[in-house]
Amino acid sequence: MRGKVMETIAIGKNIQREEGIGKVTGSGKFAMDLEMPRMLWAKIKRSTRPHAKLVRVDTSKAKALAGVHAVIVDTDCPQTLFGFGCYDEPLLARTKVRYIGEPVVAVAAESEAIAEEACDLIEIEYDDLPAVFDVHEAFRSDPPTIIHEEQAGYRRVPIGPEQYNPEHPNAFGYYRIRSGDVTVGFEQADSVVESTYTNAMIAHAPMERHNSVSLWDGDGNVTVWSSSQAAYCLLNQISEALDLPHSKIRVIIPKYVGGGFGGKIEMKSEGLCAVLSKAAGHRPIKIEYTQEESLCWAGVQHPFEIKLKTGVKKDGAIVSCEMFVLVNGGAYAQHGFLVTRQASYGPLGSYRFPNFKLDNYVVYTNQPPGVAYRGFGNTQIHWALESHMDELAHAIGIDPVAIRLKNVLVEGEINTAGETQHSVAGEELIREITTAIGWGSDFVRKDGPWCRGRGLAIANKDSIAPSASTAFVKIHNDETVEIRHSAGNMGQGSSTTFIQLAAEALQVDPARVRTAQIDTWVTPYDQLSGSSRLTFAGGNAVLMACDDVKLQVFKLAAPVLEADAGDLELADMKVFVKGEPERFVRVKDLFRTPYFTGSFLPTGGELLGKATFYVSASKVDPETGKCGDDGLRRIFSFCTRAAQAVEVAVNIETGQVRLERIAIANDVGRAINPMSCEGQMHAALTMGLGGALYEELQLESGAIRNADLESYRFPTAKDAPPNAGVSTHIVEIPQPDGPFQAKGFCEATIAPTAPAIGNAIFDAIGVRMTHMPMTAERILAAIDAKNEAARAR
Amino acid sequence: MSRNLEFELNGKTCRRDVEPNTLLKDMLRLDLGMTGTKETCGEGICGACTVLVNGMPVRSCLVLAMQVGNHSVETIEGIGNAQNLHPLQQAFLEHGAFQCGWCTPGMIMTAKALLAANPDPSEAEIRDAIRGNLCRCTGYVKIVEAIQAAAATARGSNPLAQSQ
Numbered sequence: 011m012r013g014k015v016m017e018t019i020a021i022g023k024n025i026q027r028e029e030g031i032g033k034v035t036g037s038g039k040f041a042m043d044l045e046m047p048r049m050l051w052a053k054i055k056r057s058t059r060p061h062a063k064l065v066r067v068d069t070s071k072a073k074a075l076a077g078v079h080a081v082i083v084d085t086d087c088p089q090t091l092f093g094f095g096c097y098d099e100p101l102l103a104r105t106k107v108r109y110i111g112e113p114v115v116a117v118a119a120e121s122e123a124i125a126e127e128a129c130d131l132i133e134i135e136y137d138d139l140p141a142v143f144d145v146h147e148a149f150r151s152d153p154p155t156i157i158h159e160e161q162a163g164y165r166r167v168p169i170g171p172e173q174y175n176p177e178h179p180n181a182f183g184y185y186r187i188r189s190g191d192v193t194v195g196f197e198q199a200d201s202v203v204e205s206t207y208t209n210a211m212i213a214h215a216p217m218e219r220h221n222s223v224s225l226w227d228g229d230g231n232v233t234v235w236s237s238s239q240a241a242y243c244l245l246n247q248i249s250e251a252l253d254l255p256h257s258k259i260r261v262i263i264p265k266y267v268g269g270g271f272g273g274k275i276e277m278k279s280e281g282l283c284a285v286l287s288k289a290a291g292h293r294p295i296k297i298e299y300t301q302e303e304s305l306c307w308a309g310v311q312h313p314f315e316i317k318l319k320t321g322v323k324k325d326g327a328i329v330s331c332e333m334f335v336l337v338n339g340g341a342y343a344q345h346g347f348l349v350t351r352q353a354s355y356g357p358l359g360s361y362r363f364p365n366f367k368l369d370n371y372v373v374y375t376n377q378p379p380g381v382a383y384r385g386f387g388n389t390q391i392h393w394a395l396e397s398h399m400d401e402l403a404h405a406i407g408i409d410p411v412a413i414r415l416k417n418v419l420v421e422g423e424i425n426t427a428g429e430t431q432h433s434v435a436g437e438e439l440i441r442e443i444t445t446a447i448g449w450g451s452d453f454v455r456k457d458g459p460w461c462r463g464r465g466l467a468i469a470n471k472d473s474i475a476p477s478a479s480t481a482f483v484k485i486h487n488d489e490t491v492e493i494r495h496s497a498g499n500m501g502q503g504s505s506t507t508f509i510q511l512a513a514e515a516l517q518v519d520p521a522r523v524r525t526a527q528i529d530t531w532v533t534p535y536d537q538l539s540g541s542s543r544l545t546f547a548g549g550n551a552v553l554m555a556c557d558d559v560k561l562q563v564f565k566l567a568a569p570v571l572e573a574d575a576g577d578l579e580l581a582d583m584k585v586f587v588k589g590e591p592e593r594f595v596r597v598k599d600l601f602r603t604p605y606f607t608g609s610f611l612p613t614g615g616e617l618l619g620k621a622t623f624y625v626s627a628s629k630v631d632p633e634t635g636k637c638g639d640d641g642l643r644r645i646f647s648f649c650t651r652a653a654q655a656v657e658v659a660v661n662i663e664t665g666q667v668r669l670e671r672i673a674i675a676n677d678v679g680r681a682i683n684p685m686s687c688e689g690q691m692h693a694a695l696t697m698g699l700g701g702a703l704y705e706e707l708q709l710e711s712g713a714i715r716n717a718d719l720e721s722y723r724f725p726t727a728k729d730a731p732p733n734a735g736v737s738t739h740i741v742e743i744p745q746p747d748g749p750f751q752a753k754g755f756c757e758a759t760i761a762p763t764a765p766a767i768g769n770a771i772f773d774a775i776g777v778r779m780t781h782m783p784m785t786a787e788r789i790l791a792a793i794d795a796k797n798e799a800a801r802a803r
Numbered sequence: 804m805s806r807n808l809e810f811e812l813n814g815k816t817c818r819r820d821v822e823p824n825t826l827l828k829d830m831l832r833l834d835l836g837m838t839g840t841k842e843t844c845g846e847g848i849c850g851a852c853t854v855l856v857n858g859m860p861v862r863s864c865l866v867l868a869m870q871v872g873n874h875s876v877e878t879i880e881g882i883g884n885a886q887n888l889h890p891l892q893q894a895f896l897e898h899g900a901f902q903c904g905w906c907t908p909g910m911i912m913t914a915k916a917l918l919a920a921n922p923d924p925s926e927a928e929i930r931d932a933i934r935g936n937l938c939r940c941t942g943y944v945k946i947v948e949a950i951q952a953a954a955a956t957a958r959g960s961n962p963l964a965q966s967q
Binding site (some may be wrong): 266728 | 836837838840841845848849878879880883885886889893895896898899902903904910926928934935936937938940942944948
């Protein structure tokens with residue numbers, strides 16, 4: 011299939027976004043723009059203690075305030091626990107609080123201001139417990155405190171090895187990979203390098219703060235309008251938290267969602283506000299998270315500590331690698347176990363490891379809970395691995411490009427986990443970025459206090475399996491095509507991707523295709539908008555639903571055309587006999603319109619194609635994390651790869667780093683919409699750069715000290731490099747089972763940025779940064795330490 | 804105690820009764836239902852709520868509604884619509900200068916004020932103008948391209964501007 015050229019009408023075209031007009035004119039309605047008649051506003055009274063028993067919660071003054079309609083505590087809520095694989099979280103704190111910011115009381119009032127005033131009137135008496143923030147302390151067999159005493163009894167989704175280990179009572183998730191014998195491998199190595207890398211907690215900071223409207227109506231149905239990125243995950247969590255069947259819950263996501271990045275997958279306050287709605291006499295309840303709530307308490311990126319020990323031969327071949335990872339999970343599990351599992355496989359998607367051993371624990375602490383963050387831990391794992399790869403190259407005196415080319419996976423290779431690798435763009439990506447940046451060419455290295463250097467990094471992201479996505483495709487009587495799908499379009503452009511795929515499959519002008527708003531009473535199941543899976547899984551489902559609707563069209567047209575359904579084709583909404591384009595009937599003419607009663611089809615009800623795309627996965631041995639030779643050799647749906655090369659300038663007097671040039675390459679299988687692909691690749695300039703150099707939620711005993719956009723700074727237009735310094739490279743290595751050989755790639759876009767910058771800083775000033783963000787202060791401290799060490803010698 | 808307010812909104816006289824402590828963004832979004840103006844940080848950092856007052860970009864989260872009395876206010880709803888897009892709106896659409904689109908109205912309003920003052924801005928001048936409009940998704944590359952393209956279109960359609 012490689013290199014195959016096909017005439018297309020929609021695939022590969024820069025078609026404007028379906029939601030574009032709404033975005034540029036401001037007419038598009040986001041969840042935050044919704045208002046309902048008789049709507050009330052909710053506010054949450056949150057814990058001010060990192061770990062404490064609740065002694066007394068007095069809501070009497072709040073309840074007495076004029077304009078307050080409901081005040082609820084834990085005992086007013088269903089006594090359930092919800093979660094995402096580990097069910098450990100109540101809607102409101104139950105007998106104790108586990109982090110600063112945990113919801114304790116919820117209030118509904120006639121205005122946001124009254125609700126806030128009511129929260130101020132609530133009195134909470136705490137009995138403080140010892141708190142633990144450091145992941146090592148929390149991980150101990152005799153930790154200073156146990157955060158979830160009931161953990162052994164929690165309901166869990168089985169995944170890999172045993173997740174709860176009484177030896178580490180605060181660890182709530184564990185993953186392990188074993189291949190070969192690392193001890194034997196290290197004996198074969200010419201050089202062995204050991205290092206440790208860490209990262210700070212950072213925020214997703216979507217521009218549309220988390221918000222929703224919840225209504226628990228008199229018929230017992232719960233309807234939620236939310237800024238969520240994952241309708242069916244939300245539906246499932248509401249169901250668990252409220253102990254209601256799925257059929258009673260309706261989730262509506264507007265076509266406009268202001269960013270997600272993994273931070274809008276789990277339920278936020280949708281379930282809680284449903285309880286408020288019932289308590290307030292079935293009135294709709296709106297909640298808008300404040301900037302502080304959105305940054306700190308709607309899920310954050312997990313801080314990792316990654317220890318690596320790797321042995322290499324003189325020619326650069328890796329012979330052995332051992333990794334030990336501790337993930338600071340925060341006070342509730344949320345996506346922690348999945349982040350841990352995904353990150354564990356990260357190294358194996360990049361390189362071959364003849365001997366490999368990994369242990370990865372995610373641990374409860376009294377910090378805000380971590381969630382998925384554009385890559386489920388892959389940003390952290392590749393930050394460590396790619397910095398470490400440069401250390402290995404320097405240890406044996408070869409070029410950082412050479413060591414990567416020596417070890418990078420190739421097409422069709424079975425990786426260390428036993429999985430066959432398809433659509434592998436390792437070498438191709440490295441060639442693209444090194445050519446673009448002029449790797450190996452001379453450049454001005456010193457300019458006053460500014461020292462320049464270059465660095466590169468590669469990364470990858472596996473997409474979840476098993477995975478399922480359903481699509482409906484309806485052809486209306488005006489020959490407009492409507493796609494019903496529940497893929498959250500939080501900015502990445504998935505609805506336009508689906509439109510392009512359907513237009514191609516049905517051979518119709520994409521302007522005649524639209525998507526429906528997500529409404530789980532209408533739009534079918536989709537696993538989630540996450541794991542870079544929509545183009546692949548959702549796209550395949552759309553293509554299959556197009557096939558189904560075509561069959562329905564052909565069945566209706568066959569008697570009209572006096573031909574076999576199998577001999578018909580569809581283009582431009584004309585059904586014609588193959589080879590006889592003049593023998594046709596228009597699709598709209600298949601409908602009948604008697605009297606004034608609308609139009610209908612004589613059979614079949616409506617032209618509605620339905621299909622589910624399902625990816626199965628191989629059985630994985632929980633002891634080794636590997637799959638066997640089962641004829642499938644598939645642990646994930648697909649793997650997407652990324653590479654970046656950068657040139658930075660480091661000011662040795664101030665520690666400031668300027669990103670001057672960056673070459674960004676991603677493999678996408680096939681670019682359905684190149685302009686949209688480039689738009690996602692540019693994310694490296696804001697999310698990747700910010701995480702690499704500045705972004706950090708500053709914690710002090712569990713409290714976040716910079717919970718606003720003034721002190722939590724992410725890159726502005728002046729921090730990003732000028733356009734002439736940015737080059738993007740779309741690499742198309744066909745994904746065999748992707749829709750038109752395409753696959754997703756959005757998560758991998760930001761993972762190489764930090765290690766590429768770290769490697770360039772080393773190239774510039776000979777200082778190895780091991781903690782991200784690489785702030786000016788940390789760079790100056792590292793320069794001082796290096797000078798100190800040199801003096802000591 | 805509400806007070807009478809009269810001002811010009813997108814070219815038309817607008818009369819409202821507002822509380823003295825009502826913010827401009829709340830009057831626009833909640834009272835007038837003009838939700839094209841967005842709000843993120845609420846403290847003048849992110850620029851999502853940018854509107855033009857007498858042609859100057861202001862943060863509507865930092866301005867009281869009463870302060871615009873007898874002044875002219877322009878919002879994203881006033882500069883174009885689906886049938887008649889403003890050149891900036893057209894350029895943002897054609898260049899794919901948004902991902903989630905939340906920052907787009909504020910970004911376009913800031914760019915409109917820039918191009919009114921400087922019809923042929925350099926890339927550095929564009930970046931300087933939009934430095935107070937945060938975007939989390941795009942990396943700013945296509946936003947800069949779109950503003951450059953809109954500026955070129957505007958100059959092309961205005962011989963006076965072109966000759967300057």
